[in-house]
Amino acid sequence: MICQCKQCGKKFNLTEGEIEFYKSKGLSLPKRCKECRKINNNKNNSVSGKRLQTTLLLKTTG
């Protein structure tokens, strides 16, 4: 399935597996290409990444 990225306007391909994945989770199909989603994820991870590091630290000490 060919989609057009909402963010950069590039065409990107959604595989059947990906479509199934989103449907099974009850999510709407992504409107952005992988690159833009990666950029957006990195922005989000800058906050939650710290939390992840602390949980990893707790695990190693325990």
Ligand SMILES: [Zn+2]
């Ligand atoms: Zn894009």
